[in-house]
Amino acid sequence: MVQRIDVECKNESYPIFIGELPQKLEFEGSVLVVTNSKVAGIHLRTLLQCIYAKECFVCVLEDGEEYKNIQSVQRILETAFIHKLDRQSTMIAFGGGVVGDIVGFAAGIFMRGISFVQIPTTLLAQVDASIGGKTAINNKFGKNLIGLFHQPKAVYVNPFFLGTLSHREKSSGIAEIIKMAVMFDKDFFEWLSMQNLQGSSLLEAIMRAILIKKEVVVKDELERGVRMALNYGHTFGHVIEKETQYKQYLHGEAVSMGMIMANRLAVQLGYLSVDEEFRIQKILEKNDLPIYYKIPSMESFYQSLFLDKKNENHQIRFILPHNIGRFIPCTHLSKAEIMRTLEEFCDD
Amino acid sequence: MVQRIDVECKNESYPIFIGELPQKLEFEGSVLVVTNSKVAGIHLRTLLQCIYAKECFVCVLEDGEEYKNIQSVQRILETAFIHKLDRQSTMIAFGGGVVGDIVGFAAGIFMRGISFVQIPTTLLAQVDASIGGKTAINNKFGKNLIGLFHQPKAVYVNPFFLGTLSHREKSSGIAEIIKMAVMFDKDFFEWLSMQNLQGSSLLEAIMRAILIKKEVVVKDELERGVRMALNYGHTFGHVIEKETQYKQYLHGEAVSMGMIMANRLAVQLGYLSVDEEFRIQKILEKNDLPIYYKIPSMESFYQSLFLDKKNENHQIRFILPHNIGRFIPCTHLSKAEIMRTLEEFCDD
Incomplete structure (x- = not known):
């Protein structure tokens, strides 16, 4: 059974299909499938069997957040130019959040923008990254600092692909699900606390997370208000990823440690009780997510926060x-207030 | 006297001011002025005197179409990150079409898009390139192949800057004015044929060209229909620019030679009379524009046309x-038909 959720954006709407891929994925122009070496090895054949297009090309990137850079974008564009793709062509992002972000960006700037389709293969991409049209790459200054908003033409969420994920990758996706529950939905949080996310309970969590994400995106496509709440844990998490050269932690793992930091700050400011802080920590631990990042240099960590x-x-x-289920944006904190939180993550 | 023309786009409108710069150009956030070495030397002081912002930074690029590449974009972004610009900041494109295209692109991808203002200093940029939100850079595959649509916040057209243009640069801008007349406005063409464009007649030509450009952009923001007519002369012209490494000809000069080629094709297909062809050629010559490009290799020129x-x-x-004053898009030509035109620009 395939379920359909429509994301009604300002200029055009697009569907998210949850379930098996259609037997025929038809395209009018040429198609460029972009994936990474890992996903290609396991699932590319399955995908290519469904694609019906006059021409179909494949571009395989290296796997990992450290390849989410301008060089990967240039490889995709080069492939597109060599094969003479045009404005009627479609790019397909087939992989996790990294592939989705890079391909969305490449499609957004190729000939001033062509269509792209998201076929996310990781839990993180299925519940979060593939929806909402945020595209980006990293650079030496930080994470996702270069990019644009470019909505996909369609998103195909097929839980079948999750079967081959590593335990770490699955946990990484769960971190984003927990993020949405803490920000928007106390009932969902309570329910998550009682689940061992697998099989049908995982499917239910995916569906609920997608519905939350869709609501938020439709309300605030360009992240001028409520959509910022999806950045819970990310302000700190991005710095952690940058400091570890995007190599040591999966994105969701960095977000998990980032949520712990945000919680600490929230407790210090009186927005969250210690008990609530503990409950969030427990659910992260239960899902095997890392909760403690040791800050090497407080000053440099603090400075990096400015590039958010x-x-x-x-x-x-x-x-x-x-509290749990609501959020509060917080600016105008003094350096001392922020440092007080950072200190708790610093051995010195 | 400053005149104001509003460009009503889908998501937001913006004004074009024609006349002197305001004494105070006020900005809420930080400002990054991007210009080239030539314009900086002559006019930067004048501009900086008008800018009122908390912080104002300057990034100076090399002058010339050959610098319209990803490296220049990266220089701008680097400056922006170093000075911690954020989403409230504004970039100002201060220069000709090249600067405008690069800065618009950089502003469009910096943190997924920030505001930018166009202050065009060449005739070409004032009548054409600065209006309509097309941004782009070139790469080895061709011209303007990477970019996006990103509308400026405002455009300031100050004819005062034209005083320091070289004769070639002025002619290059006139080529685009002639383009608009041939495509959309026979009366304007007749009028242009009788003018020596300078002083008040140049100002009138600027105003009429801006009005045409504005009409076209409002009707077709994303170039899916009528806006394509602004590409008259450009299909061939872009290949000429690419073949001469963006160094030998100014953009308008390449467009002039490209219009001559397009006219030849139009005559061969029966859309334009030989007399009309001659009249267009005469007006280009009168404005000291080049009209003959010798094609080095027909096959390679033909292949490059495919990357448009x-x-x-x-x-x-x-x-x-x-005829003059109307246009016709033309696909489905055979290679033989196209080659027949190219042959006339080939000595062999």
């Missing part, structure tokens, strides 16, 4: 939980 | 004059 896209006029904007 | 963004399903789309 949510900031305004040199003020860091934090998104904090306001 | 207007193409669809491997068919080259030409925009041809249909």
Whole structure:
């Protein structure tokens, strides 16, 4: 059974299909499938069997967040130009959040923008990254600092692909599900606390997370308000990813440690009780997510917080939980207040 | 006296001001002025005197179409990150069409898009390139192949800057004015034929060209229909620019030679009379524009035509004059038909 959820955006709407891939995925123009070496080895054949297009090309990137850079974008564009793709062509992002972000960006700037389709293969991409049209790459200044909003033409969420995920990758996706529950839905959080996410309970969690994500995106396509709440844990998490050269942690793992930091700040500011903080920590631990990042240098960590896209006029904007199920954006904190939180993650 | 023309786009409108710069150009966030070495030397002081912002930074690029590449974009972004620009910041494109295209692109992908303002200093940029939100860079495959649509926040057209243009640069801008007349406005063409464009007649030509450009952009923001007519001369012209490494000809000069080629094709297909062809040639010559490009290799010129963004399903789309004042898009030509035109620009 395939379920369909429509994301009604300002300029055009697009469907998210949850379930098996259609037997025929038809395209009018040429198609360029972009994937990574890992996904290609396991699932590419399955995908290519469904694609019906005049021409279909494949571009395989290396696997990992450290390849989410301008060089990968240039490889995709080069392939597209060599095969003479045009404005009627479609790019397909087949992989996790990294592939989705890179391909969305490449499709957004190729000949001033062509269509792309998301076929996410990781839990993280299925519940979060593939929906909402955020595309980006990293650079030496930080994470996702270059990019654009470019909505996909369609998203195909097929839980079948999750069967080959490693335990770490699955946990990484669960971190984003927990994020949405803490920000928007206390009942969902309570329910998650009682589940061992697998089989039908995982499918239910996916569906609920997608519905939350869709609601948020439709309300605030360009992240000027409520959508910022999806950045809970990310302000700190992005710095952790940058400091570890995007190599040591999966994105969801960094977000997990980032949520722990955000919670600490929220407790210090009186938005979250210690008991709630503990409950969030417990659910992260139960899903085998890392919860403690040791900050090597407080000053350098603090400086890196300034390159977050949510900031305004040199003020860091934090998104904090306001009890469980609500959020509060928080700017105008003094350096001392922020340092007080960072200190707790520093051995010195 | 400053005149104001509003460009009503789908998501937001923006004003074009024609006349002197305001004494105070105020901005809420930080400002990054991007210009080239030539314009900086002559006019930067004048501009900086008007800018009122908390912080103002300057990034100076090399002058010339050959610098319209990803490296220049990266220089701008690097400056922006180093000075911690954020989503409230504004970039100002201060220069000709090259600067405008690069800055628009950089602003469009910096943190998924920030505001930018166009202050064009060349005739070509004032009548054409600065209006309509097309941004792009070149790469080894061709011209303007990477980019996006990103509308400026405002455009300031100050004819004062034209005083320091070289004769070639002025002619290059006139080529685009002639383009608009041939495509859309026979009366304007007749009028242009009788003018020596300078002083008040140049100002009138600027105003009429801006009005045409604005009409076209409002009707077809994303170039799916009528806006393609602004590409008259460009299908051939882009190949000329690419073949001469963007160094030998100014953009308008390449467009002039490209219009001559398009006219030849139009005559051969019966859309334009030989007399009309001659009249267009005469007006280009009168304005000291080059009219003959000698094609080094017909086959390679032909192949390069395939990388034009207007193409669809491997068919080259030409925009041809249909008499003077009207246009006709033309696909489905055979290779033989195209080669017949190219032959006339080949000595062999």
